[in-house]
Amino acid sequence: MDKYVPIRDVYAREILDSRGNPTIEVEILAGEKTVGCASVPSGASTGxxxxxxxRDGEARYMGKGxxxxxxxxxxQIAPEIVGMNVLDQRGLDEVLKRLDGSRNKGKLGANAILGVSMAAARTAAKISERPLYTYLGGVQARTLPVPMMNIMNGGRHADNTIDIQEFMILPVGAPDFREGVRMxxxxxxxxxxxxxxxxxxxAVGDEGGFAPDLPDAKEALSMLMDACKMAGYQPGxxxxxxxxxxxSELYDEKLNAYVFDGESRMHGQKVLRTTDQMIAYYEELLAEFPIYSIEDPLDEEDWEGWVKMTAHLGENxxxxxxxxxxxxxxxxxxxxxxxxxxAILVKINQIGTLSEAFDAVEMAHRAGWQAIISHRSGETVDTMIADIAVAFNTGLIKSGAPCRSERVEKYNRLMRIEEMLGKTADFPCYMDTPVLK
Incomplete structure (x- = not known):
């Protein structure tokens, strides 16, 4: 690396996220006077x-400080990285991993480590006098992601009867990102x-989507169909x-089945589905609605079920x-x-450093898989994931509904990036993807 710009100071503080829970914000000073700041998201439905x-586990903030x-x-971290080159992202991330020394970053905390990793990248981009997406991705960073907007919430993201956690829309007919947001x-x-x-x-859930009491997923998807038509757009x-x-939130290990509590309440009888019944259920939904993707359709431990499901449904x-x-x-x-x-969903706070998240994107792409950059249900107004989506040309981003500033700021950032890229900007069309033929 040609240029050396030393980190001069590092400072972390406790702030609040979009759910009113504490999270970490980190500032890094490098060179003479360049400061970069980043804040860390938090999930509710976690693997x-x-x-x-x-988390502190003490009385303040109900243990969530x-x-x-x-x-x-x-x-612990600051004394070890002061003097390091802020432009060496991977070298810095390797030091952060070594300082923690555990497989799950439980010693120092993934939230502590990620805050430093993110702040370093933002400081380095400022020093390089380049937008963050260009600093991270280089001259090939030019693909605006299609937004996957979560407009109806259920599961852990809302207090209602819908068992499935998110219902999203993708504006695949839009000519560019700005028009996609409008649609x-x-x-x-x-x-x-x-x-x-x-x-x-x-009322809305954690990610800004509406949270009505509906009988089941088919009714929710039918509502989405009707809303599209009301707005003048054609589903599919x-x-x-x-x-x-x-x-994984629905799976009951003792019953060896997925328990749909909301459907059970609405229909007045217990609704359970085995792995085979879940696969058949998704097949029904695919036949009736224009569904592009299904995230976490089976439990995180059910490798055998995932293999069977992918063989059966993965072409569509x-x-x-x-x-x-x-x-x-x-x-x-x-x-x-x-x-x-x-396909893989990429959440930077699941792994703890930017470099490791980027490695996951690259591994997925090499395998011919789709990679989707995602927010968390507990967010801040930090827009780094928008730049990451463009930097690695992922073509898709999840950032919630067009509601609540911590969600909308990501979309606003992407509209600004589209302006900066001008005629070189690319917006993918997923109507031609083999998975939908």
Whole structure:
């Protein structure tokens, strides 16, 4: 590396995320006076193999404080990285991993480590006088991602009867990112009006999607179909749908079945589904609705089921591993070798450093898999994932509904990036993807 710009100071503090829970914000000073700042997201529906988010476990903030993690940055990490080259992202991330020394980053906390990793990247981009997406991805960073907007919430993201966690729309008929955002926002407002007309609750969940009480997923998807048509768009042509089932949250190990509590309450009888019944259920949904992807359709431990499902459905839909892979290349490698899933959801806080998240994207792309950059349900206004999606030309991003500033800021950042790229910007068309033929 030609240029050397030393880190001069590092400081972490406790702030609040979008759910009113504490999270970490880190600032890094490098060179003479360049400061970069980053804040760390947090998930509600988390995989058991995710890197450990360190919480204080004390009375303040009901045990969710992060002062200890911030202290780890200030007292343990800072002395070790002051003087390092801020432009050496991978070298810095390797030092952070070594300082923690555990497989799951449970010693210092993945939230502490990631805050430093993110802040270093933002500081380095400023020093390089380049936008963050160009600093991370180089001159080939020019693909704007198609937004996967979560406009209806259920599961752990809402207090309602819908068991499936997210119902998303993808504006595949849009000519560019800006128009895609507009199309999604219009459907979102149409859905609100439609829910109101039908006497449903229009309160929103953690990610800004509406959270009505509906009998089942088919009713929710039918509502999305109607909202698209009300807004003047054709499902299957202008818009595709995506689901996040978060099946690990539904799975009951004792029953060896997936328990649909919301459906059970609405239908007045216990609704259980085995792995084979889940696969058959998805096949029904695919036959009836224009679904592009299904995230976490089975439990994170059910490798055999994932392989069977991918063989049966993988020609017609992207099967996305979130809890299954937790942005970990060891688990992703296993999935690729087994043929379990055909896409990965990438959440930077699941693994703890930017370099490791980038490695997961590259491994997926080499295997011919789709990689989707994602937010968390507990977010901040930090927009780094927008730049990451462009930097690595992932072509897809999850950032929630066109509602709540911590979600909308990512979309606004991407519209600004599209302006900066000008005529060189690319916006993918997924109507031609083999998975939908």
């Amino acid at each position: 058991k193999y995710e890197a450990i988010e360190l 992060v002062e200890h993690a911030a202290d780890h940055v200030n007292a 999604c926002a219009e459907i979102y407002q149409s859905l609100k009006a439609l829910l109101g007309q039908r006497g449903c609750n229009t 042509k202008d818009m595709l749908f995506a689901l996040d089932v978060a099946a 839909v992207y099967l996305v591993g979130d809890d299954l892979f937790v942005t970990n290349t060891e688990r992703l490698k296993k999935g690729i070798e087994l043929g379990a899933a055909n």
